[in-house]
Amino acid sequence: MWQPLQDNPYLPIPMRVEEVKFESEDRSLKSLWLSFLAEGKREEFRFRPGQFIELSIPGKGESPFGIASSPEEELIQITVNKAGSVTKAIHELDKGDIVGLRGPLGNWYPEEEFVGANLFIISGGFAFTTLASFTKHLLREWSDRVKNIDLVSGARTPGMLLYKDLLEEWKNNPRLNLYLTVDREFPGWTGLVGFVPDIVAKVKVDFENTYALICGPPIMIRLTIPKLLEQGIPKNKIYTSLERRMKCGIGKCGRCNIGPKYVCKDGPIFNFAELENLPSEY
Amino acid sequence: MENFEPKIIAFLCNWCSYAGADLAGVSRFQYPANVRVIRVPCSGRVNPLFVLKALYEGADGVLVSGCHPGDCHYQSGNYYARRRLEVFKKLLEFSGISPARFKMAWISASEGAQFAQLIREFTEEVKKAGPNQEIIREKSDLEEFLNESR
């Protein structure tokens, strides 16, 4: 569990927006890089890939976002999809604006468990944030302690693929087999074509002693899991990060539970063995 | 409360009353400056929640003005508004909110003088009714913090 940064877990930590960047052509996805206003706060803010934060826009409200930057990076990166009043306000933010942040919250990908195994990372749509943080951290810090790393990232259109510069970099990274796919043919698109679940079935991956990490829209997860099970990956080796409506982010307001587990405190990362004996309320 | 300057919100329909107000200005008719105008496509667009929200946030009087029946750019907008706002005005009175707080009027694009007269009368009535204490929200703690944080 993490150390509460201060004694009042509802009080946001003041942050400044250092950089903003639109991640998709239709400008519905925007990344922000945040720095801590107060000295020394970044060192205190120790997080691990998979955790999330609550971004506070005073006057509008708060929303949870997965941390997309890896622990080594100085700035905290989040990617925001414009959906409601808070996310609309976030999209209007620019360099230098002051916002609030609460966190790091939730649990993280159990990296210790993955040592010595193969990693099969599957991301769909804009749920690529915490997996990007995980992969960057993996490639920088401990990729030597795992066998092969396969990454499938899919999106509806080439323009909707997240972190394009990162993907370019990874294309010629020998340590990583990258498979980018879009739902259908697009002019000038050289990568794979097809839905993520079908690509996962086609990709020749050594499924022996493999951990799968999968994030994306519920429909994609529901169609991909059977494909992984068929290949012999046991349920407790398939991890996912769940989406939920959240308010407090610290397991107090009672709304994000699935059965006795709070997604904000006991999650958002669960493996499918855990999810199997919980109500299918997600 | 002689030096009380009421805050009045006026929802003016774009085709008639807004033009009438504009004409009043162009023709240099004098009328009190307490009114803050919000342009709406038609008096039929005014949702009674606008009126309640205005009073809740601190307005002392709310005016809704549209085209005379028959002149509506959208044929029937003001007829719907007439039924709705009359029931709503009586509801406000029944609930004990001072009748002076909400007024409805027909002002056509050529009635600049009448608009000035309307605003003079309405401001007087609201001044007599005094500041809105019936349904205004509690702001003292926020005002206190506002001064502190300046």
Next chain:
Amino acid sequence: MLYLKLTRKNFLAALESFSDYQVYAPKRTEDKVRLKEITILELPENLQFERCTHSAKELFLPPEETLFYFKRFSSAQKPLLDETKRLIIGLRPCDARALQVLDSNFLQGGFDDPYYRSRRENSLVLTIACREFEKTCFCDALGLGPDLLNGADAIIYDLGDQVGVLAGNTVLAQRLQAFALETKEVENETQVDRGAVPSREVELLPVKSPEEYFPLIFQDKLWEEIESACLGCGACSYLCPTCYCFDITDVNLGPVGKRIRTYDSCMFNMYTLEASGHNPRPTLKERWRQRFMHKFSYIPYLHGLLGCTGCGRCLEACPSRIDIREVVKYVATFTG
């Protein structure tokens, strides 16, 4: 724990030493009995109080509470902790039990809620043993009782012209000791004179162990049956002393504003509605499953005590007269 016997006059005199505390006691207005602030002198000597229709929850988790003030587009923030000292007298053992359930959420589980903690630590809770069962009471059917301390600072037993006070709080015990006729160190309620405690034979509700309930979360048909009468309002959760779910919203005034905490209910549609439009609990079937399982399975599973105290307020509040005792029995007999 210390058990003391005092005359009524001395007991009230002892309370006067808490002069810096605001005193709250149940007071009736029209057909509602709520905790109202009174002075110590107004305390009735017979220490008889009607049962509150609104529980003590409204003093520890108020319907509206400011978390902090903020200035928009700036880092200026001012949290607002309520540190007033309160002495609450006249509650019942089921209310004290409810505070234990609220404590399990707000004061345990890895995070600490400073707002709840400051109210809880600055309050003294003095309950009175119940003289008779209300028609809707069922604490005994859950294995609790009208004479238990349940973690309160003290419980007052009616011994005719004297009162027996079982004090769990040492500070309070010391102050009462100066006025006491008799004091005795005891382990639990059974070793003390509790005066005329009402008792009735009651058939214990078939409450199962937390894990036994888990398979039921997959039985749609069960919840469909329970859901059919429910209208989906918040009456039961707002009046229930152990329902603590809350919402957080911002209230603005020009450049400044405040973040407030207000009640919320798992019965409302917006409670789990996600920005994508997906709602993991779309109908009252899932919501009733959440309401029942949270009290009878998840809270006992996580914190080791039932989430229901048998106070019966939801029976009175429910427009459709849904009786949670019937739901417990029906769930126990459900075979799918």
Next chain:
Amino acid sequence: MSLGEITEELIAKGREAFLNEGIEVLLGFEKSSSGFLKPKAFFSPDSLKTLRWDASASTNLAALLPKYRGKKIGILAPGCVSRSLVILINEGQIVREKLKVIGIPCPGVIDRRKLGPLKNSYFLGSKGGKFLLESDNQILELPLEEYLCDCCLSCRYPSPVIYDYMIQGKSREGATDALEGRVKKINSLSEIERLSYFQDQAEKCIRCYACRQACPMCYCESCFVESSEPRWLTAAPTIPDNLIWLLTRTYHLAGRCVECGACEQACPEGVDLMSLLAWAKQTVSQLFNYTPGLEIGERPALGSFSYDDPDFFWGGGLTEEKKCCT
């Protein structure tokens, strides 16, 4: 109309609706643990054994319809519920063919608030102008008339206006001016007294929305109180916020409320809702000569207009002379 007969007849009509008309669910009542009736959805003919109707049936069953949207639904309907159905049909929420209405001539329903301390006693049943309560193990026989809701006392349409089946029996006659009396009492107060009366009601309200959930006319997907852009009122149950809630709710029901009293029966805090709604019904009928829920095909009062509606607008319907003053 003794308790026994209506029950058998109810079950018989219910079975007929299931078997002959092919309804998938029947909305009715069954006894709750307190003896008072509670709403219940029956899904099969043989589950109808517990189907009941008596003077403790204070829920408007039309409010449960959205839960079973799209299904063929049977529903018990005294006068007020049948009028709610007419309005829901006129407002395009339900289709007449999907409804099988079991009409009940209504003797009136008990007001839980008038029971006072008796409200937690066991309700045995109601029969021929009397009802039986069991409290501290003695049986009380009380006259129905003294405990009826004000809505039922002043009800002018106790018999169903639309039905497919009709249960034998006589509706209550002799509508009194109970509701009009409450409105008159408030109108007799001064403006300040009226304001403080409604501020007291607003203070009681805890915003649990039982009144909204109990009302068949409140079928909006997302209610204005849940809107965050714009946010009309805060979630805090303060007096100004609650006034916006009570007044806007009343306004949204003007010309649509059939005065069934279900909201007041559902409210756990004893807020006076019917005075506002009775005032609204009275005002709409005086201004526009309109009573809601009487014929299929009529338009809602505030959803229509007539050219010679009364006109209180400044500058409207004024003499020629006033209009052209400079």
